[in-house]
Amino acid sequence: MDLSRHFLISCILSILLFPLYGASSFLVFLSGFLIDIDHYIWYALKFRDLNLKNSYVFHKKRKQLIEIDRLHIFHVFEFWLLILIISLIFYIPTIMIGLVIHLIMDFSEMPITSKNLRSTSLILWLYKYKV
Ligand SMILES: [Zn+2]
DSSP states (O other): OOHHHHHHHHHHHHHHHHHHHGGGGHHHHHHHHGGGHHHHHHHHHHHTOOOHHHHHHHHHOHHHHHTSOBOOTTSSHHHHHHHHHHHHHTTOHHHHHHHHHHHHHHHHHSOTTOOOOBOSOHHHHHHHHTO
């Protein structure tokens, strides 16, 4: 999670797409940057700590992330599918563009051999923990 990179790329893309999509190009920024709010939600629930800075510092330390199974609710397949359906039904491709760019940046930061335990499926996570 590199918030400054997500912020910058989403902003630039939102501005570049403005002539094409008008005000809805702002959704590129929202879906490309604010989607990482789920990291804070997970941290706050897991550690009972609402301090935003603590959450940011925690997620910047990659070593400890490897050892903890995390469910970031906006980084799961089911959410991506929901966003795809919404963007198709209401014809708002900008929300999907922001999401795809965000995920490309996220996955490009992870080495292939990474033992990252972030769940990519809500259903599999629920099954795994028998919730
Ligand atoms: Zn992310």
